[in-house]
Amino acid sequence: MIKTSARQQVRILIxxxxxxxxxxxFTLFYAPIFFVNQVGISTTLVGIALGAASIAGIIxxxxxxxxxxxPRFGRKRTLLLSAVSSGLGSFLLATTQDFSTLLIGSLLxxxxLGLYWPAAETIxxxxxxxxxxxxxxxLNRLADSLGLEFGIVLGGAWVEWTQExxxxxxxxxxxxxxxxLVLGLALKETIAPGLERENPLKNWLRALSDRTLxxxxxxxxxxxxxxxxxxTALPVYLSNFIPGAEGNGFPARIVSGLFAWHIAVSVLLQLPMARWLNRFNHARALMISAxxxxxxxxxVWVIGNSSRPLIWSIVAxxxxxxxxxxxxxxxxxxxVELAPEQMRGVYLSINSLCWAIGYAIGPPLGGIALDGSxxxxxxxxxxxxxxxxxxxWILQRLEQRLIAQGQLYTYPIPDESHL
Known part of the structure; x- marks a missing residue:
């Protein structure tokens, strides 16, 4: 294989x-509509299948x-295995005629997706x-956002044009x-060749006993x-609770436009924000984010109490x-900085599991609030x-602990040509 630099490897991954x-x-917003309205599976069963996918993601x-x-399996093979599982699931969903096929495709x-995130971030x-x-x-998040948006726009145009x-x-x-194919042919394994093999259970127990983590x-x-x-909660709030031009709530086209604006801001400011925050240590940067x-x-609260809700929605x-x-x-x-090199995958897996927990807590919490007055x-x-x-307060404790352990670092702003 042709020897490639780390920069080229990062570009390939992006x-x-x-x-x-x-x-x-292409499928993110249209899967429930398709399975309920065209395949004829009940909304409840579709919800069960999509919920089962979340459980499979945790595993x-x-x-x-x-x-x-x-060392015997490594980062690259894990990433490729994630592509195989997700690809098989998508092809199976394309043939779905009943609940059992939907369930298996969703699980795959x-x-x-669960395999993907820790592997990608470890690489x-x-x-x-x-x-x-x-x-x-x-940059990786930027690639995710841009790809997702291209897919949503193209998928919506395709459905409107063909209904297929x-x-x-x-x-x-x-x-x-x-x-x-791209990663299989062009990406090299990144795990250190001299890394010792550790018992997986021992690694997890060690990570879960790390109080800083x-x-x-x-x-x-x-x-x-x-x-x-x-x-979850915000689109419903804007649609149902904000006085709009067409009754109680903004019409769908305005809500769609607001979230398009949200994504555009994310894309435009992703790199400038990352470069600006690089002057702060990680704990302090997270406090700024908070x-x-x-x-x-x-x-968002001002939106519901303002005479100009649309302007405040744009701001929010x-x-x-x-x-x-x-x-x-x-x-x-x-x-990554908290993790020993031989345990990066486990530490980033715990980081990814936090997302699963947050998304298990957040939607019901918002739903309870919006079902009230x-x-x-x-x-x-x-x-x-x-x-x-x-x-x-939690982040201040974290910063104090990192200082005591000598793990609190700040870095010079990197040369913008490093990628």
Whole structure:
């Protein structure tokens, strides 16, 4: 194989992620509609199948951490296995005629997604220097966002033009085949050749006894709970609780436009924000992110109490985009620094599991608030903003512990040409 540099390897991984996310975008919003309205499976059974995918994702995350840290298996094979599982799931979903096929396809997709995140983030950690990691993680998230948006736009245009849903799942499966080929042919294994083989159970027990990691995990679960509100409670709130031009709530086209604005801000500011935050240590950068989250929730609360809700919605969605992109690169980079090299996969698996927990807590929490009165729905966002006091306190404890352990680092702003 032709020898490639770490920079080229990172670019290959970013390209692979972009391609696979295009396929995901094709099916993300249209799967429930297809299975309920065209296949004829009940909404309850579709919900059960999609929920089962989340459980399979948790199993995949746990397994991914152990496989990534195994010298016999490694990071690359784990990533390729995720593509195989997700691709098989997508092709199976394309043939779905009944609940059993839907369930198996969803389980394969969820399992593949669970395998993917720890492996992808571990490879980034292996290929980058500490001062480069935040920006590199930001670039990977940028590729994910761009790919997802391309897929959503193209998938929506295809459905509107043809009303043919099954081809979307076939394209999704093909994207995983391309992802597999690109990474299989061009990506090298990044696990250190001299790494000793450890007992997987011993690694997990050691990681779960790391108090510094557990303090971080508590903050991370709260962060991901906040992020889940953006995808679940906020669209419903804007649609049903905000006085709009067409009755109680903004019409679908305005809600869609607001989230397009949200994604555009994320894409435009992802790299500038990562470079600006690089002057702070990771714990301090996360505190800054927490403050921005508080501002975003206060802005959402103002929407429901303003005579100009649309203007405040634009402000709130923009601030929430900045809050999200200020969190993700620092969070992953911090976990890498906490992890012993031979346990990076397990540590990043725990980081990924925090997302699963946050997304298990967040949607029901938002649902309870929105099922209540108008006042409760409005004040829910103030309660979220107030809870940021807790997360800042946790992060201050984390910073103190990192100082005591000599693990609190700041880095010079990297040369922008490093990728």
């Amino acid at each position: 390209l692979g992620r972009f391609l696979s996310q295009i396929g995901t975008g 995949g995350r746990v397994l991914s951490g152990s496989l990534c840290d195994s 997709n969820g399992f593949g 980034v950690a292996d290929l980058t220097q500490p001062e480069e990691r935040r920006e590199t993680y930001a 849903y099954r081809l979307l799942f076939i394209i999704d499966g093909v994207s995983y085949v391309v992802f597999f 557990l303090i971080y995990a508590a903050a991370n679960i709260l962060f991901t709970t906040y992020i889940s509100q953006n995808h 403050c921005i989250w508080a501002l975003s929730f206060i802005s 969605l923009g601030v929430m985009a900045i809050a999200t992109i200020s969190y993700t690169p620092s969070a992953s980079a911090l976990v 108008q006042q409760l729905a409005n004040n829910f966002w103030l309660l979220l903003a107030g809870s940021l006091i807790l997360i800042i």
